[in-house]
Amino acid sequence: MFENFIASLMTVEGFAFYLFSILTIGLFLVTVLSKNILYAMTSLAAGMILISGFFFILGADFLGVIQIIVYVGAIMALYAFAMMFFDATRNIKENNTNAPLVFILGGLSALMLVMMFAAPIHSDAIVALYPMTEGVGNVQDVGMVLFTKYLIPFEVAALMLLVAMISGIILAGKKMDNSLTEDTSADDEILITKDEK
Amino acid sequence: MIGLSHYLILSAILFSIGLVGILRRRNILMLLFATEIMLNATNIAFVAISDNYGDLTGQMFAFYIIAIAASEVAVGLGLLIVLYKRHGSLDLDDLASMRG
Numbered sequence: 001m002f003e004n005f006i007a008s009l010m011t012v013e014g015f016a017f018y019l020f021s022i023l024t025i026g027l028f029l030v031t032v033l034s035k036n037i038l039y040a041m042t043s044l045a046a047g048m049i050l051i052s053g054f055f056f057i058l059g060a061d062f063l064g065v066i067q068i069i070v071y072v073g074a075i076m077a078l079y080a081f082a083m084m085f086f087d088a089t090r091n092i093k094e095n096n097t098n099a100p101l102v103f104i105l106g107g108l109s110a111l112m113l114v115m116m117f118a119a120p121i122h123s124d125a126i127v128a129l130y131p132m133t134e135g136v137g138n139v140q141d142v143g144m145v146l147f148t149k150y151l152i153p154f155e156v157a158a159l160m161l162l163v164a165m166i167s168g169i170i171l172a173g174k175k176m177d178n179s180l181t182e183d184t185s186a187d188d189e190i191l192i193t194k195d196e197k
Numbered sequence: 198m199i200g201l202s203h204y205l206i207l208s209a210i211l212f213s214i215g216l217v218g219i220l221r222r223r224n225i226l227m228l229l230f231a232t233e234i235m236l237n238a239t240n241i242a243f244v245a246i247s248d249n250y251g252d253l254t255g256q257m258f259a260f261y262i263i264a265i266a267a268s269e270v271a272v273g274l275g276l277l278i279v280l281y282k283r284h285g286s287l288d289l290d291d292l293a294s295m296r297g
Contacts, residue, residue, distance in 0.1 A: 028234050054207075063256055141253060
């Protein structure tokens with residue numbers, strides 16, 4: 001068991017896996033347990049970058065790049081902009097009731113998940129639905145499957161992102177919650193400015 | 198050698214960290230952070246299984262999970278800004294208006 005661990009540390013994949021997993025777990029623990037929102041956000045961004053490292057190890061190059069661009073580039077930037085609205089430098093005061101209960105529940109669910117995932121899979125019926133093509137890069141392979149077999153979900157995802165963008169603009173923008181065409185006070189303002197001229 | 202179970206166990210640990218965050222924190226922004234952690238943990242599991250079976254379906258699902266996470270953050274942060282303007286606080290205990 002221990003010799004196996006040492007031997008796997010000697011390979012590039014094993015060393016990268018253990019390094020990334022220790023760092024990711026540590027950074028996400030900082031995110032969950034920190035009192036300061038800025039510390040939590042920064043460690044979350046660093047953990048996201050390290051998770052893209054796992055994707056690169058697993059041969060999913062395209063997804064790794066997407067992880068960096070979307071999560072660290074877009075989502076974290078969005079959080080950073082939202083920080084301007086909230087008072088981020090002040091420490092959060094929370095009354096954490098029943099902290100032991102939470103950790104017991106979390107630990108039990110972790111144990112259950114690990115036992116479920118560590119159980120051996122006994123099935124020969126599992127076959128690849130869209131197998132990876134030999135001699136073709138990951139990006140080309142993903143593109144071929146995404147734009148043939150998953151084209152309609154792709155379009156629906158585009159529509160969903162559009163809806164999310166519009167709702168984000170309406171929720172965060174100023175005076176976006178009242179309609180401009182039905183707003184009679186806007187007409188009055190226009191008339192007043194006309195009269196002044 | 199690093200196998201499938203290594204990645205699945207890592208994914209389970211990360212998911213539990215996110216779950217502890219959801220259960221423990223009272224600040225809504227921290228709840229959003231914990232949700233991101235849980236989504237990322239499932240992504241690792243999907244990509245590891247995809248690599249193990251030589252199947253691209255797992256990567257497709259991870260792709261859509263990233264798209265859903267992006268739109269979730271856009272809508273969630275908009276709602277948080279409206280809540281903060283209205284109540285001046287993001288603490289769940291302050292925002293509880295229905296004393297059940």
